[in-house]
Amino acid sequence: MTPSQPIDRAAARAFLDETTNTLRHAAVAGVLSVADRMGLLSELGQGLSGTASEIASALGVDERFTTEVLRTLAAAGVIDHDTSGYSMTPEHAAVLGDDTSPYSLAGWLDMLPAAVGLTGELAEGGATGAGVPFDAYGPAMVRGIDRANRPSMTILLTRRWLPTMPDVVDRLDAGVRAVDVGCGSGAAVHAMAAAYPNSTIVGIDISETSIERARASCDLPNAHFEIASISSLATGEPADLITAFDVLHDIPDPTAALKDMRAGLADGGVVLAMEPRIERDDSGALDDVAVLNLAISTLHCLPQAIATGGTGVGAAWGADGLTRAVRDAGFAECEELPIENPFSAFYRISG
Numbered sequence: 001m002t003p004s005q006p007i008d009r010a011a012a013r014a015f016l017d018e019t020t021n022t023l024r025h026a027a028v029a030g031v032l033s034v035a036d037r038m039g040l041l042s043e044l045g046q047g048l049s050g051t052a053s054e055i056a057s058a059l060g061v062d063e064r065f066t067t068e069v070l071r072t073l074a075a076a077g078v079i080d081h082d083t084s085g086y087s088m089t090p091e092h093a094a095v096l097g098d099d100t101s102p103y104s105l106a107g108w109l110d111m112l113p114a115a116v117g118l119t120g121e122l123a124e125g126g127a128t129g130a131g132v133p134f135d136a137y138g139p140a141m142v143r144g145i146d147r148a149n150r151p152s153m154t155i156l157l158t159r160r161w162l163p164t165m166p167d168v169v170d171r172l173d174a175g176v177r178a179v180d181v182g183c184g185s186g187a188a189v190h191a192m193a194a195a196y197p198n199s200t201i202v203g204i205d206i207s208e209t210s211i212e213r214a215r216a217s218c219d220l221p222n223a224h225f226e227i228a229s230i231s232s233l234a235t236g237e238p239a240d241l242i243t244a245f246d247v248l249h250d251i252p253d254p255t256a257a258l259k260d261m262r263a264g265l266a267d268g269g270v271v272l273a274m275e276p277r278i279e280r281d282d283s284g285a286l287d288d289v290a291v292l293n294l295a296i297s298t299l300h301c302l303p304q305a306i307a308t309g310g311t312g313v314g315a316a317w318g319a320d321g322l323t324r325a326v327r328d329a330g331f332a333e334c335e336e337l338p339i340e341n342p343f344s345a346f347y348r349i350s351g
């Protein structure tokens, strides 16, 4: 092939190296997903160690393939390898080998292949503007979202996040009605229902698969789940607290959703929204977390929003986009809460 114009060979070489690195990380992520599905990561996370033969035998899986997986993970620095065999440090286990850890990123190992496996559908849905429906991503996406968010919901929501709004906690302690919109598999509803037994916590979601998982994993008497859309809030029983964790950017028209949420609030009620954190580094470029959020937005958040009609905003709409939608929906106040979290930002919305 003859380039149409001369190229800066050094720049091309540097970009080739950079792209190789991108592909290396993508390929290793693929192997991580396989290791996760084989149960290898959780076993290593729980302390399994040894030669490839010993590990394959403990898992009851093929030794040759397991050897290749272990070699890849060791070469990529995910696990350790020495003369006694392969092992995972407790720190790496907290990130990849323990679903209950607040550091766990294991949910991404379900979400990424669920999305990347739809490359053809995404290209076609993107080209035609039809998007790709949420259900097309299958149960692995629902499971991945749950695995990604459940540890934080279980450990941090009622101990760290809600306490940044002491007045809201007082009301939840006394006993009010709260609604978690786009509740997914119900982890937030479960955590709030357990922490505030005097309150009634309702989770709503349009995804049947999600509501089925939510009902199966939570049987607290003050927790309820319904297959319902955010649009039902405007005509339903008013709620003192409406929460939306990783949901607003998934809605084709977040302003309309926020209007419905405002209409569904009781007097003095509050919305708590968690949205992807989008920040820039010193050079003004999106930082690594923001690029990751933007990529998953391209692969999932935006296409599934478009598939329900509308243009969608994508996960990288950031604080500015959210603030604009909040104001357009008629709310008077939107305050970012002082919650440190590498992936998400939290907003108290009221008035």
Ligand SMILES: C[S@@+](CC[C@H](N)C(=O)[O-])C[C@H]1O[C@@H](n2cnc3c(N)ncnc32)[C@H](O)[C@@H]1O
Binding pocket: 134, 145, 146, 149, 150, 181, 182, 183, 184, 185, 204, 205, 206, 207, 210, 228, 229, 230, 231, 244, 245, 246, 247, 250, 251
């Ligand atoms: C990224 S998931 C977040 C799930 C959950 N909040 C969590 O943190 O794990 C977004 C959820 O919003 C739901 N959703 C999208 N549009 C909705 C709508 N109009 N009404 C209710 N739920 C909706 C989806 O079905 C999906 O379960």
